[in-house]
Amino acid sequence: MKKIGVALLGLGTVGGxxxxxxxxxxxxxxxxxxxxxxxxxxxxxxxxxxxALGVDPAIVSTDINNVINNPDIKIVAEFFxxxxxxxxxxxxxxxxxxxxVTANKEMFAKCRDDLEVAAKEGNAxxxxxxxxxxxxxxxxxxxxxxxxxxxxxxxxxxxxxxNYILTKMSDEGLEYADVLKEAQxxxxxxxxxxxxxxxxxxxxxxSILSSLCFHKRIPLDKIYREGISKISKIDIDxxxxxxxxxxxxxxxxxxxxxxxxxVHPTFIKNDNPIASVKGSFNAxxxxxxxVGDIMLYGRGAGDLPTGxxxxxxxxxxxxxSEHKLSYVAPTTDEDFNTDFESEYYVRMSxxxxxxxxxxxxxxxxxxxxxxxxxxxxxxxxxxSVTFMIHNTRESAINKAIAEIKSLESVNTVDALIRVx
Amino acid sequence: MKKIGVALLGLGTVGGxxxxxxxxxxxxxxxxxxxxxxxxxxxxxxxxxxxALGVDPAIVSTDINNVINNPDIKIVAEFFxxxxxxxxxxxxxxxxxxxxVTANKEMFAKCRDDLEVAAKEGNAxxxxxxxxxxxxxxxxxxxxxxxxxxxxxxxxxxxxxxNYILTKMSDEGLEYADVLKEAQxxxxxxxxxxxxxxxxxxxxxxSILSSLCFHKRIPLDKIYREGISKISKIDIDxxxxxxxxxxxxxxxxxxxxxxxxxVHPTFIKNDNPIASVKGSFNAxxxxxxxVGDIMLYGRGAGDLPTGxxxxxxxxxxxxxSEHKLSYVAPTTDEDFNTDFESEYYVRMSxxxxxxxxxxxxxxxxxxxxxxxxxxxxxxxxxxSVTFMIHNTRESAINKAIAEIKSLESVNTVDALIRVx
Numbered sequence: 001m002k003k004i005g006v007a008l009l010g011l012g013t014v015g016g017x018x019x020x021x022x023x024x025x026x027x028x029x030x031x032x033x034x035x036x037x038x039x040x041x042x043x044x045x046x047x048x049x050x051x052a053l054g055v056d057p058a059i060v061s062t063d064i065n066n067v068i069n070n071p072d073i074k075i076v077a078e079f080f081x082x083x084x085x086x087x088x089x090x091x092x093x094x095x096x097x098x099x100x101v102t103a104n105k106e107m108f109a110k111c112r113d114d115l116e117v118a119a120k121e122g123n124a125x126x127x128x129x130x131x132x133x134x135x136x137x138x139x140x141x142x143x144x145x146x147x148x149x150x151x152x153x154x155x156x157x158x159x160x161x162x163n164y165i166l167t168k169m170s171d172e173g174l175e176y177a178d179v180l181k182e183a184q185x186x187x188x189x190x191x192x193x194x195x196x197x198x199x200x201x202x203x204x205x206x207s208i209l210s211s212l213c214f215h216k217r218i219p220l221d222k223i224y225r226e227g228i229s230k231i232s233k234i235d236i237d238x239x240x241x242x243x244x245x246x247x248x249x250x251x252x253x254x255x256x257x258x259x260x261x262x263v264h265p266t267f268i269k270n271d272n273p274i275a276s277v278k279g280s281f282n283a284x285x286x287x288x289x290x291v292g293d294i295m296l297y298g299r300g301a302g303d304l305p306t307g308x309x310x311x312x313x314x315x316x317x318x319x320x321s322e323h324k325l326s327y328v329a330p331t332t333d334e335d336f337n338t339d340f341e342s343e344y345y346v347r348m349s350x351x352x353x354x355x356x357x358x359x360x361x362x363x364x365x366x367x368x369x370x371x372x373x374x375x376x377x378x379x380x381x382x383x384s385v386t387f388m389i390h391n392t393r394e395s396a397i398n399k400a401i402a403e404i405k406s407l408e409s410v411n412t413v414d415a416l417i418r419v420x
Numbered sequence: 421m422k423k424i425g426v427a428l429l430g431l432g433t434v435g436g437x438x439x440x441x442x443x444x445x446x447x448x449x450x451x452x453x454x455x456x457x458x459x460x461x462x463x464x465x466x467x468x469x470x471x472a473l474g475v476d477p478a479i480v481s482t483d484i485n486n487v488i489n490n491p492d493i494k495i496v497a498e499f500f501x502x503x504x505x506x507x508x509x510x511x512x513x514x515x516x517x518x519x520x521v522t523a524n525k526e527m528f529a530k531c532r533d534d535l536e537v538a539a540k541e542g543n544a545x546x547x548x549x550x551x552x553x554x555x556x557x558x559x560x561x562x563x564x565x566x567x568x569x570x571x572x573x574x575x576x577x578x579x580x581x582x583n584y585i586l587t588k589m590s591d592e593g594l595e596y597a598d599v600l601k602e603a604q605x606x607x608x609x610x611x612x613x614x615x616x617x618x619x620x621x622x623x624x625x626x627s628i629l630s631s632l633c634f635h636k637r638i639p640l641d642k643i644y645r646e647g648i649s650k651i652s653k654i655d656i657d658x659x660x661x662x663x664x665x666x667x668x669x670x671x672x673x674x675x676x677x678x679x680x681x682x683v684h685p686t687f688i689k690n691d692n693p694i695a696s697v698k699g700s701f702n703a704x705x706x707x708x709x710x711v712g713d714i715m716l717y718g719r720g721a722g723d724l725p726t727g728x729x730x731x732x733x734x735x736x737x738x739x740x741s742e743h744k745l746s747y748v749a750p751t752t753d754e755d756f757n758t759d760f761e762s763e764y765y766v767r768m769s770x771x772x773x774x775x776x777x778x779x780x781x782x783x784x785x786x787x788x789x790x791x792x793x794x795x796x797x798x799x800x801x802x803x804s805v806t807f808m809i810h811n812t813r814e815s816a817i818n819k820a821i822a823e824i825k826s827l828e829s830v831n832t833v834d835a836l837i838r839v840x
Contacts, residue, residue, distance in 0.1 A: 021568045021710055029567060032635050032747040129565075135711030137557075137565030144564065145549075145557030147449060148441045148731030215452050273717060276696060290441055291555030291718065291728040297693060298714030308711040311568030321741045327452040 001030060004318040005040040005072040007098075008079065009064075009089060011049050014103055014130070015079035017303030018310045019053050025311065035318045040073050041066050043089075064089045068096050075317050077101040077310055087111045094118035094126075099323055101313040103130035103306050105204040106195075109220060112208075116325055125323025127313035132205045133158055133282045135305035136298035137312065141286075142212035143326055149288030151213035153253035155420075158205040160280035160300045161189050161196035162228050162248040166265075167278045170236050170246065176229065188280065198227035199263040202250045209284070210252030210261055216329045218252070222336045224262035231265055235347060235415045238386055239267045242345075244419065245275040258337035267345055267419040343372075343419040344389035344397055348404070349411040352383040356409040360385070363407070367400040368392070382411065388419070421450060424738040425460040425492040427518075428499065429484075429509060431469050434523055434550070435499035437723030438730045439473050445731065455738045460493050461486050463509075484509045488516050495737050497521040497730055507531045514538035514546075519743055521733040523550035523726050525624040526615075529640060532628075536745055545743025547733035552625045553578055553702045555725035556718035557732065561706075562632035563746055569708030571633035573673035575840075578625040580700035580720045581609050581616040582648050582668040586685075587698045590656050590666065596649065608700065618647035619683040622670045629704070630672030630681055636749045638672070642756045644682035651685055655767060655835045658806055659687045662765075664839065665695040678757035687765055687839040763792075763839035764809035764817055768824070769831040772803040776829040780805070783827070787820040788812070802831065808839070 006022070008015050022037055030036050042060045044050050050060045064085075067073055076093040078100065080086040086107045090100045095118050102108055108115070108131050119126050129139040133156070142151075157163050161183065168179040180197070183189035195201050203225045207218045228248050236246050244267035252261045268275050273295050277283040282300030287293050299305040317323070350356045357376070364371060370390040377384050389397065397416075405413055426442070428435050442457055450456050462480045464470050470480045484505070487493055496513040498520065500506040506527045510520045515538050522528055528535070528551050539546050549559040553576070562571075577583050581603065588599040600617070603609035615621050623645045627638045648668050656666050664687035672681045688695050693715050697703040702720030707713050719725040737743070770776045777796070784791060790810040797804050809817065817836075825833055 017710075025568060025570075028570065028635075033567060034744075034747075135568075135708070136714050137561045140560060140565045141557045144736055145560045145732050146728075147453060147735035148445060148555075148728035150445075150448065215448075273696070276693070288555070288728065290437075290724040290731075292722075292725055294556050294716070294718030296714070296716055299712050302712075304710040305712055308566075308568035308708065311710075312565050315567035316564055319744070324454075324739070327454075 001034060001036050002318070003036045003038060004074050005038050005070065006075045006077060006314055007041040007043070007067040007073045008039060008077050009043045009086070010079035011042060011044040011046070011053065012079050013303045014306045014310065016049070016053055017307030018077060018079070019055065021304065021307045021311045023054070029315055033315050033319055035315065037314060037318060040070060043067065064092065068092050073098055075099050075101060075314055077314060078104060080104070083107050083110065087114070090115060091118040094122045094124045097122040097124050099125035099127060099317045101127045101130070101310055101317060103310060105131040105201065105208060109204040109207040119323070119325060123323070125317055125320065126325060127317050128208065129313045130306050130309035132209050133284060133296070134298065134300040134302065135308040136282065136284070136296045136300070138209065138284050138296050139212065141296060142209065146286070146288055146291070149290045152287045152289055153251070154209055154213045154284060154286050155274065156209065156250045156284035157247055157274055157277050157282050158250050158284065158300060159196055159202045159248060160282055161193070163277065163282070164188050164280045165197070166228060166231070166246055166248065169231070169233055170240070173233060175233050176231055197229050199225045199248065202248060202263040206250035206252055206261055206263055210259070211328050212326055213252055213286070214254065214259055215327050216259065216335060217331045218259065218261050219331070222261055222338070224264065224338065226264040228265050232415065235345070235417060238347070239345065242388070243270050244268060245270055246417070247274065255337060255340070259335055260337050260340045262340065265417055267417055269420070339393050339395045341391050341393055343391050345415065345417045345419055346387040346389060346401070346413065347415040348385050348413045350383050350385055351409045351411065352378040352381050353409060356383070357385070359407050359409060360404055363403045364400050366403070367396040369396050369400045421454060421456050422738070423456045423458060424494050425458050425490065426495045426497060426734055427461040427463070427487040427493045428459060428497050429463045430499035431462060431464040431466070431473060431475070432499050433723045434726045434730065436469070436473055437727030438497060438499070439475065441724065441727045441731045443474070449735055453735050453739055455735065457734060457738060460490060463487065484512065488512050493518055495519050495521060495734055497734060498524060500524070503527050503530065507534070510535060511538040514542045514544045517542040517544050519545035519547060519737045521547045521550070521730055521737060523730060525551040525621065525628060529624040529627040539743070539745060543743070545737055545740065546745060547737050548628065549733045550726050550729035552629050553704060553716070554718065554720040554722065555728040556702065556704070556716045556720070558629065558704050558716050559632065561716060562629065566706070566708055566711070569710045572707045572709055573671070574629055574633050574704060574706050575694065576629065576670045576704035577667055577694055577697050577702050578670050578704065578720060579616055579622045579668060580702060581613070583697065583702070584608050584700045585617070586648060586651070586666055586668065589651070589653055590660070593653060595653050596651055617649050619645045619668065622668060622683040626670035626672055626681055626683055630679070631748050632746055633672055633706070634674065634679055635747050636679065636755060637751045638679065638681050639751070642681055642758070644684065644758065646684040648685050652835065655765070655837060658767070659765065662808070663690050664688060665690055666837070667694065675757060675760070679755055680757050680760045682760065685837055687837055689840070759813050759815045761811050761813055763811050765835065765837045765839055766807040766809060766821070766833065767835040768805050768833045770803050770805055771829045771831065772798040772801050773829060776803070777805070779827050779829060780824055783823045784820050786823070787816040789816050789820045
């Protein structure tokens with residue numbers, strides 16, 4: 001039987017999960033896939049962590065050369081996170097002819113070009129199923145299941161932390177700050193939650209996923225990004241009354257031949273299948289011109305779900321007789337539309353005096369922004385006004401909002417949320 | 421560039437859809453997958469159908485030898501449906517070293533052993549993504565995305581016709597016979613609807629899917645099968661009042677090391693993600709020991725969704741340097757549990773006289789069948805009684821129901837529906 005040596009770089013949550021699954025599934029994988037996967041080296045500073053998992057200390061070190069120089073190691077799985085040393089170690093591995101497996105979306109989204117050059121040089125493969133939506137086989141689906149389609153759009157809840165927070169806010173009527181604090185206490189959110197709540201994590205994943213959808217590079221600076229930290233319970237409740245659920249969506253779509261890529265809080269209709277994706281679950285909805293809508297749903301994070309994707313990639317890489325890189329064409333500014341169209345929900349606080357609404361609607365009208373409905377609640381000289389806005393360009397509504405903010409009778413514009 | 425010749429056997433709905441997609445996507449597939457797919461022969465009696473699709477009449481015939489004897493044809497995609505001549509033509513193709521692609525679940529489920537023998541002889545591959553859940557890449561997921569898991573269960577809505585009928589009954593309060601008639605008029609159900617409504621189609625798909633989940637053969641005679649033709653609107657409404665949706669489910673699961681495989685109408689809780697799968701959409705929920713729950717959702721039928729899966733298989737087969745067969749171990753009776761456990765909903769019509777309920781509950785008790793709740797509505801000497809039954813074995817409830825049916829005070833047992 002074919003034997004394939006593997007190195008694990010790091011034994012953190014996912015690295016440890018991966019080691020456990022490889023041990024547990026060893027015989028199964030030999031039987032079903034005809035390959036014996038052997039962990040030949042582990043890079044880990046904490047020898048006790050390795051011992052606790054049952055790793056032979058003799059194969060644990062902190063020197064990447066023990067991996068690079070071992071010809072029996074054919075696959076290197078990385079669990080460091082962050083850019084360095086992950087990037088350098090993986091590039092060296094690829095150049096040495098070892099395929100790499102990674103869950104590191106930030107590094108992969110930022111350094112993919114370099115990795116591809118090294119992979120070509122070493123005739124090795126890049127496997128990154130675990131980088132997006134944990135154990136859900138979305139990468140395999142895009143690479144090996146959609147060849148009969150031009151993907152028109154991808155729309156995903158790809159970050160479990162923010163979906164947990166928004167679900168709690170919606171189901172229990174809590175405010176953002178309170179739920180975040182609880183999520184941090186439970187370990188669902190980091191002490192510095194920015195990567196999740198500001199949408200960076202979703203942006204990296206969208207860059208990777210939409211590059212496979214459209215077969216084009218999607219640079220991070222072409223992705224509009226907005227997080228959930230300004231979301232208020234008032235807005236979630238208002239959305240509910242209109243039949244909407246608020247989700248942090250990663251959206252990639254083709255409109256008139258141009259690509260739009262954006263991450264932002266979005267009101268989606270309750271009958272959309274991803275509206276009911278709750279808690280830390282993730283989901284991705286694809287629309288292909290032939291297959292129509294398909295959705296994949298599952299856990300986006302965690303030691304075993306993500307470890308499951310890593311092990312799938314290790315086995316998949318192990319049985320390939322040659323490694324192919326995904327075709328991803330270069331792009332220029334011309335390939336993207338950044339002034340995208342959307343419907344909007346707008347909430348503002350205004351002085352409760354005559355003529356305010358006329359001034360606001362005039363400002364909207366000046367930029368061609370058309371109002372679908374308006375609701376006003378006044379108390380003690382202050383009115384809260386909520387507008388639903390028809391489809392409009394970003395540039396138009398932004399200009400209108402800037403002008404409205406400058407009106408003396410407008411206190412604050414508190415919410416500007418896209419509606420799908 | 422690698423050129424791969426393909427033959428299409430039949431140009432019906434899916435065959436025609438496949439031809440259109442191959443034409444439309446030819447350049448895309450060359451660019452992204454590095455292979456040129458050429459249709460070199462089409463088996464079709466109706467030359468006008470071929471012409472309407474733009475197929476060169478010179479490559480259309482009714483003689484399978486034109487396929488078998490053409491060494492440039494490497495892949496044969498079959499769209500006949502039914503067992504013969506599909507089976508013979510595909511076996512001959514495999515023996516001649518041509519990989520096969522099929523959407524024919526009945527033939528594949530019944531003749532897989534023969535196909536595998538021929539595939540080994542010809543060193544060719546079996547590709548059957550399109551046989552289950554149309555364009556949704558469930559086969560690819562099970563073969564190449566779940567290597568890090570032992571699948572514990574699969575639960576699917578895998579037949580669009582029955583899901584359309586049950587959705588209509590539920591949403592519009594209609595009776596089965598009326599919805600079926602309308603579905604037949606609209607072309608959503610066949611003139612002879614038995615394959616769909618009696619659960620045969622779901623059974624074939626469950627045999628194929630659960631064999632990949634459990635890496636074991638699931639013979640059709642080990643699958644319990646029950647259709648939807650006896651479902652009444654009364655029961656759907658009763659289920660709703662308990663928070664359940666009624667679906668025809670295909671269920672495969674491992675319980676204490678034994679496999680259970682069954683197709684039957686099932687009440688599922690509304691918060692189960694597959695409860696909200698409506699109309700002709702399909703969905704499959706997998707539970708893996710490491711990944712947890714994942715769900716795939718999409719269109720299960722239609723020329724382009726199914727054609728999309730066929731084209732995916734053609735391209736996937738075309739880029740393989742060697743074809744591997746899925747590992748599926750043989751099974752004996754010992755591998756299966758056919759006396760499975762379930763909760764139940766039972767509705768019966770009884771004479772509205774004293775002591776009836778005591779007799780019924782005594783009969784249930786005699787076989788250890790435990791009642792969770794009971795509702796009774798009486799009018800004009802007849803009472804309708806509905807029981808919710810705690811988890812019980814099939815054998816126990818069947819004996820109890822047989823005894824209850826023989827009671828003089830019981831008119832009829834009208835519904836016996838499993839609850840998940």
